[in-house]
Amino acid sequence: PEFAAQAVFDPALDDLIDAIWQENSGGLAWHLLALAQRGELGQEPKQVLRELLSLSVGHSKSKVPVAVLNDPPALRRALVRAVTSDLHALYAEQQAQKGKHAARPLDHAAEQARMSPTRAVQPLPPDAFGWLTDGRLALAELAEDAIDTVRALRAADALRQRGAVLETSGHYQVFVDRHRGNSLYALRLGRERLYLLELSDPISAGEANIAGSEVERTGDLRISFHRGSFSAPGAIDHAARCAALVVLDIQRDVIESFERTNTPRELKPATEMMIYLEETEDDPSFVHLVKQEIARLDAGIADRVRPTPSLATVNPEERARYLAAQPLAWALPLRKELLAHMARTGFTAERVDADHAFTNVRLAELGAGEVLVQAGTPAAFVYVPLGPGLSIFPLGGYHSFPAEPWLLLGATGVGGGAERSATIVAER
Incomplete structure (x- = not known):
């Protein structure tokens, strides 16, 4: 640099x-x-x-x-x-610090020469x-x-390439091995030969498993992984340790870069920035193991690490709206009031733990003409309209009808793993 x-x-x-x-x-x-x-x-x-x-x-x-x-x-x-x-002196100093050469103290004259502007x-x-x-x-x-x-x-710089198609500087692709959780390098010799090189280096293995890393509009860090299930004995624990190291590395670069001596009142302090770890589709428990490893390595940030449902299969428009929305920060009485409204629609609100059920819930506003969900797309989110203004257009040629406030929208599709059976649009 x-x-x-x-x-x-x-x-x-x-x-x-x-x-x-x-x-x-x-x-x-x-x-x-x-x-x-x-x-x-x-x-x-x-x-x-x-x-x-x-x-x-x-x-x-x-x-x-x-x-x-x-x-x-x-x-x-x-x-x-x-x-x-002097760049040569800096290089020698760095090599000595890495232990590649025996560190030799610089005498005063050498130090002055190294720092001299004339060089x-x-x-x-x-x-x-x-x-x-x-x-x-x-x-x-x-x-x-x-x-x-x-x-x-x-x-x-910390988010660069992570979550994209990871490649080496020689343009060789890097994958995560589904058996042992190590990193796999696809090395090509000419057009006809392909070699797979497996490395157990923890950082390489952890980075190979990163599917996405981004900073939300709220200032929070969100990280997702390709896999959470591995077939070899002990591989899941190994992969969780590797993933934890990389999460810590990313958060040091991203979140800690925004630590300030005196954070202005209008800015979110770095100590309040959350680290969301998305559950993997093949094994949702994997990110909980990653969180345990993070807590073991750095207990100071463990409370800010939050496993969260995967957004990997969510319709891009719905995903963008969710990430742009503010996390719901309602006090307990307001949560209970919402559940009471929902109970009058037939929802079994008495089974809901109001203290914990609102984790990962967000509050979004729609403008007239905005499409909430599109028929034929994967069903991932369940919505609760807080007032009138939504119209439902079912597939199959049925007439449209207004969505009732407090009535769950999309629950059937999410529960059954089906596609959306209707388009829902904000009329006002």
Whole structure:
């Protein structure tokens, strides 16, 4: 990451920097010019653009821990160090830390040479990255926006490829083995030969089993898995341990990147961000084993890990609506009031545990003309209309009729595993 941070200061990339400046993406160049014209930015604006681009080093959680990201003076020192350090010395230092070479202490002269700006691509001015620590309102806002962009970059980097068709850098596909729960690499030699390489590395095995990882609009992390059932003795426990390691790795990159020293009141604190683990279709109990492993490895986040029903077979439109909806946060009296309304429709509400039955329930609003469910699609959700306004259009040529408030919609299809037998539309 230091190479990319240094490259933006290389005169060889002046044409590229000029092109980025002229493009004015997001109005950034204009904003920097405006700050300079108002006397709020003492540095040369195009130099600040380069410094902003060098924040790409922050995508590395090892190079820029979240504690440094939250401390502008420490972040400024880290950035100056990244941009002015000799890359060969950094590489040797990293290899020593990994144990590949015997670590040898640097003498003072060697340390000064490693940190000397003259060894960088281009010497930095004394006020380099000064906008990070200036303190004036406009520059404090610039710094906050830049740091938040790094937070988003870290999260995006953690979610990259996970949940897609996982491939190596050589474009070999990676799968999870249904027998032992290990990772399988499909290696091709020419067009006619295919080799399957099985590895038991825990991280590789866990990542191969990730079917999806995403951040919801609520700020919560949702992770799904390809499989939960494995045939070899002990394989399920092995797969659960591997999955737990990867879940912890993802949440460190995604959720912990949004930890702040002082979280503004309008933002959701990282400590309140949930980690939803979707049950697998072949063995719903698998994610409960994963949660147990997470609790063993990091008890501090165990309370925020919540197994949740799978959305793998849900109609995409219904899935998107569910994830966009807010989790139901009703107090117990309001829940009981809803159950009382439902009981008057014939629903056996007395059998429902109002304390626990509302877990994973969400509240969605529909606009006129919106389709709630489409006939012929898989039945996955059961809906409870809280008022009039829905019309039901059954298959088979039957007349449409209004949906009654409080009456369950879709329960028959979900219970029987059938497709939707009607289209339901919001008329108002």
